[in-house]
Amino acid sequence: MASLPAAGAPPAATGSAPGPAPRPAAPRGRSPLALLLRRLFRRRMVLVAAVLLAAIVACAVAAPWITPYDPMKMAILNRLQAPGAAHWFGTDEFGRDVLARVLLGAQLSLLVGALVVVVATVLGTAIGLLGGYVRRLDGLFMRFTDALMAFPDILLAIAFMAALGPSLFNVVLALGIVYTPRVARVVRAAVLVLRELPFVEAATALGASTPRIVLVHVLPNLLSPIIVQATFIFAYAILTEAALSFLGVGVPPTTPTWGNMIAGAQQYVRQADWLMLFPGIAIVLTVLSLQVVGDGLRDALDPRLQKVT
């Protein structure tokens, strides 16, 4: 929530200091962000998932300090070694360290997920805002999103990838477009509610122009539904990217994304099940914790919206 003041500012100093205090913190620790975090983490599972997610991100960033091995360096003498003291997650068919590759995969998957979220959120919010606010565009935009949503995610993504050709950038583009309708629909629905609320009329009554009302008054109120959708899209994008790579239409196979690693592990599944196991676990943990956090966010944000609006 970019527009909100930072949480956790010291609440003590706000007591009775009179006069023009330099931007006193929201009193009694009741800033919206602090409220949200407290409500979010009241559920133990959400806290666990959030910690797990933070750990995954931290591991991805700190990869070079966790394992000394180069994820791309082959050592043919060490091929297909079972997990052990030297290689915690074992080695693959070329003797590369699986842990190093899973961590590199984490970087790539999180990057893809984040970029897809950015693309889908920006496109979807723009379409939803325009559709919800400009009646004439609404029909056109919503039929367009209906058409996109009529196809299963993975099928549509495969079609886009077939047209665009395999590359990391194209995966981001394809998945971004695939998940745009989800954001667009949620944003549009929220805009249709918001535009009828008295504070929008009040903003008109104090002389704000339509673009200003949409961007300054309506958009910040959409943050809650957008954040919830973004979390889910993050999870879907990681899953679908893995599926695309597994099917060979995603990121080029030389790049060790989790999907590519599992695809490559197929033929060794009898001798070296760890090749499939560890990237698989990584996908499950990441996607699951994202989903739990998304669920928690939805529960934490909804009652507040109802209370305020």
Add this chain to the structure above:
Amino acid sequence: MNAIPDRAAGAEAMPPGLTLDVRDLHTRFATDDGVARAVEGVSFRVGRGETLAVVGESGSGKSVTSLSVMRLIAAPAGRIAAGTILFRGRDGAVHDLAAAGERLMRGIRGNEIGMIFQEPMTSLNPVYPVGEQIAEVLRLHRGLDRHAARAGALEMLEMVGIPAAARRLDEYPHQMSGGMRQRVMIAIALACRPTLLIADEPTTALDVTIQAQILDLMRQLQAGTGTSILFITHNLGVVAEIAHRVAVMYAGRIVEEGDVRTLFKAPRHPYTRGLLASMPRLGQAHGGARLEAIPGNVPGPFGRPAGCTFAPRCAYAEPACTAGEPVLETVTATHAVRCRRWRDLP
């Protein structure tokens, strides 16, 4: 703000000393059931520093009248079909708001005309601290920078009597009570020192003690700034508190208009009398006597009765009443009534 060249019916026809001069206003809405004539030929004037209360039941067209003045009628369904809304700005220039362009209106809204809404709970944006919302109008119309606008917001909060204003500046609407929020709304509406303040049932959602405080505040502020007030309400008690003059609306028309004392002491229109009789009064309700009620309901905006629209509910109606539309007749210089039988009434 540039003054538009005055129209034929413009400045020379608008008497001096007036802030708002509405003439023969018609506002209509196209609906699935036909055209709703929400306001049909309403005329009224608000003088400088004066408070005009527009009174009526739900559906009488009083809110649509105020929204018409602000040009907040939602197009394309709603439109001002006819009439002029002459408004004199603080620079003395007269504009016809009914024909003004959107750009001119944006410069007037919140600047020359402030508006307070009925619902203080939902009329503030939940994601911004109240100080920023007051500062916004100052930045929009005064071009103040962030710092100066914040100082202005603080000054306004103090002016509307919010205690510990410096601290309240950074609070969000959900941290405030209804009365506090309505004070914030008033602060926003008055931030640019408007010539006209439109208050659309500003006290309806508040409890009675807070109502009294808010009315008090508005009276004080008016005395201090000389702002004209157009006060929309259905509450006659509130009217007696705050208004100088009253216009009673019924089914899209003004049926009686006069200064507040005359109207309360000697109402002429049977509808005004009915409204006053249906109001409980201290010391006048003897031994559990029932309050009087006006039979029936306000006719809807479709297919209103011919002739006098109040005739079907009126105890004094005669055949002639439904034959032709009554005109607004002058009782005294400051009192007019739209009833053909006002002379015959007891």
